[in-house]
Amino acid sequence: MRRFAVLTLLVIACSAQPAVAERLVVSLSNHRVAVTSNFIGEQLVLFGTVEPDPVSSPLRPPYDLVVTVTGPRHTLRTRRKQRILGIWVNADSREFVRVPSYLAVLSNRPVNTIASQDTLRRLQIGLDNFLLPQRIGADVADTVRDDPFRRAFVRLQSQQGFYRESSTAVTFLTPTVFRTAIPMPAAVPTGNYTIDVELFAGGTVVTRTNSALEVIKTGFEQYVADAARDYGLLYGMATALMALLIGWFASVVFARD
Amino acid sequence: MQIYLPIADLPVNVFLVLGMGLAVGYISGMFGIGGGFLMTPLLIFIGISPAVAVATVSSHIAASSFTGAISYWRKRALDIALAMMLLSAGIVGTATGVWLFTELRALDQLDLMIGLSYVTLLTIVGGMMIYESLRAVMRTRRGMPATLRRPGSHTWLHGLPFKLRFKRSKIYVSAIPVWAIGFVIGIVGAIMGIGGGFLLVPMLIYFLRVPTATVIGTSMVLTLVTMASATVMHAATNHLVDAVLALILMVGGVIGAQFGARTGQKMRGERLRLLLGLLVFAVGCRFAFELVVPPDDLYSLRYVTGG
Numbered sequence: 181m182r183r184f185a186v187l188t189l190l191v192i193a194c195s196a197q198p199a200v201a202e203r204l205v206v207s208l209s210n211h212r213v214a215v216t217s218n219f220i221g222e223q224l225v226l227f228g229t230v231e232p233d234p235v236s237s238p239l240r241p242p243y244d245l246v247v248t249v250t251g252p253r254h255t256l257r258t259r260r261k262q263r264i265l266g267i268w269v270n271a272d273s274r275e276f277v278r279v280p281s282y283l284a285v286l287s288n289r290p291v292n293t294i295a296s297q298d299t300l301r302r303l304q305i306g307l308d309n310f311l312l313p314q315r316i317g318a319d320v321a322d323t324v325r326d327d328p329f330r331r332a333f334v335r336l337q338s339q340q341g342f343y344r345e346s347s348t349a350v351t352f353l354t355p356t357v358f359r360t361a362i363p364m365p366a367a368v369p370t371g372n373y374t375i376d377v378e379l380f381a382g383g384t385v386v387t388r389t390n391s392a393l394e395v396i397k398t399g400f401e402q403y404v405a406d407a408a409r410d411y412g413l414l415y416g417m418a419t420a421l422m423a424l425l426i427g428w429f430a431s432v433v434f435a436r437d
Numbered sequence: 438m439q440i441y442l443p444i445a446d447l448p449v450n451v452f453l454v455l456g457m458g459l460a461v462g463y464i465s466g467m468f469g470i471g472g473g474f475l476m477t478p479l480l481i482f483i484g485i486s487p488a489v490a491v492a493t494v495s496s497h498i499a500a501s502s503f504t505g506a507i508s509y510w511r512k513r514a515l516d517i518a519l520a521m522m523l524l525s526a527g528i529v530g531t532a533t534g535v536w537l538f539t540e541l542r543a544l545d546q547l548d549l550m551i552g553l554s555y556v557t558l559l560t561i562v563g564g565m566m567i568y569e570s571l572r573a574v575m576r577t578r579r580g581m582p583a584t585l586r587r588p589g590s591h592t593w594l595h596g597l598p599f600k601l602r603f604k605r606s607k608i609y610v611s612a613i614p615v616w617a618i619g620f621v622i623g624i625v626g627a628i629m630g631i632g633g634g635f636l637l638v639p640m641l642i643y644f645l646r647v648p649t650a651t652v653i654g655t656s657m658v659l660t661l662v663t664m665a666s667a668t669v670m671h672a673a674t675n676h677l678v679d680a681v682l683a684l685i686l687m688v689g690g691v692i693g694a695q696f697g698a699r700t701g702q703k704m705r706g707e708r709l710r711l712l713l714g715l716l717v718f719a720v721g722c723r724f725a726f727e728l729v730v731p732p733d734d735l736y737s738l739r740y741v742t743g744g
Contacts, residue, residue, distance in 0.1 A: 267728040332736035402442040416672025427503030430691035
C-alpha cells in the first residue's frame, strides 16, 4: 500500500508540472513539401483542438492561439546602398547570424492584443519580438526593433513571402477547434521547419505543443542541385559538354547551305 | 508553363526564357556575336541574381559560338594558329576573372562591378562603333567605297618584339599584343558574362589588322574556349551555373541564331555595324541609368551560408 502511494506521487510529480488544464492536439496536412520542377508554392493546413487535461478538468475559453513556423537557419547579409561619387554603391552591411530563412507568425488576433509585451518578448512571439541576432563588431546581438537594418531585413524577407505575420490566419471553428493555413511560397527554402503552437488564455500561455515539417527538393532538381554543390568540377564539365553537343547538333540540323 | 530552376532557386516561365534565348540568338546570329551582353542583363531583369546569370550565360555562349565556329571551320575561314595564341592568354585571363569574381562577391561589390564594367565598356565600344559606321554610311552616300583600306599602315604595336607569322590571316605581329588581347577578353568575359565577340572583333581588326575573312571565325574559337572554361571554373569555384536554365537558353539561342544569320547576310556591313553599335550603346546607357538613379530599395539581401 505504501509502495503504491510512493508510485502515485512519483507519477504525479513527473507528468503534471504546474497543474495544466489543457492539452493541444494538432495535425498537419502534410509533413513533407516536395519542391519539384513545377512547384509554384503550396499551402499546408494545420488542424487542432484544445482538450481538457485531465479529461474531467474544466476548459477556460476564450482562447488565443499563436502558431510560429520557423524555417532552416541561415546567415544573411543586409546591404545598404549609398551614393558615392554620383553612383549608388553597397556601402554599409550587417550580417544576420543564423536567423530563420522562413518565419511565419499566425494568430487569431494581433499578437500584441493577446499578451503583454514582456510575455511576447520572452516567448519570441511576433516578427517584432523574434530574436534576429546581428553581428555588430565582435558581438552578436539582436537590436531594437526600429533598427533600420532589422526593419529592412524583415521587410525584404516579407516581400519574398518568407516572413509573415498574420493576425487572421488562425480560425477557431468552435471555441476549442481551430485551423490555420501555412503558406509556402514558390522559392521556399529547403530544410527542416519547426512549428510551435502556443495556446493563450487571459494573457498567459496555458499550454504549448510543436510539430515539424520538411521541405525537400526532389527528383531532377535535387539531383542537379546536389551535383552542382558536391561535384562542381564534374558538373561544370558536363554543362560545358552539353553546350558543345547542342552547338554541334544545331550546326548539323541547320547545315543546309 | 513554370519550371523550377535548381541553382537560381526560383521558378520561371519556360516559354519566356526560351523566347529570350530565341531573340538574343537571332541578334547574335545577325551580327556574328555571342550575345552575352544582352542575355545577362535580361536574366538579371527577370529576377535571376547577377552572379548566377553571369555564370550560366557563359555556357549559353559556348553553345552558340560552337555552332558558329563549326560553320566557319567548314568555310576554312578561321585562323587556328592565331586562335591558339589568343587562347593561351585567354584561359589565364578567364581564371583571373573567375578569381576576381569570387573576391568581389565576398566583398558585396560584385553587382556594382558588373554594372560599372557594362557601362564603361558598352558605352565606349558602342559609341566608337556608331561613329565609325556612320562615317562609313556617309562615305557610301557620297559614292565612295564603304571601308577605307589602309594597306601597310603600321602602328607602334607592330614594332614590339617576339614577332610571329600567322599564315592564314597573312599577318606578322608581335606576340605581346596578341596575349594582351586574349587576357583582357578572358577577364572581361568571366566577370561580365559575355563572350567578348563584339570587343574582340574590333580589337583584332584595328590592333592586329587581321583580315575580315578570318576575324569572326577566329573570334568564335576564342569565345568558345574561354566560355566553356569559364563554365567549368564558375561551376567548380562558385557553384553558380544553372544547367536547367542554360539548357533552355541554349536551345532557344541556337535556333534563333540560324534565322538571325540569314537576316544578317542580307544587310550591308556598315548598316549592320551601326545597328549593333546602337544596341551596344543602348544597353550601356541602361546600366548607367541604373547606377545613377536612386534605387527603389536601398537595401538588399544576400545569403552568406546555406541557401
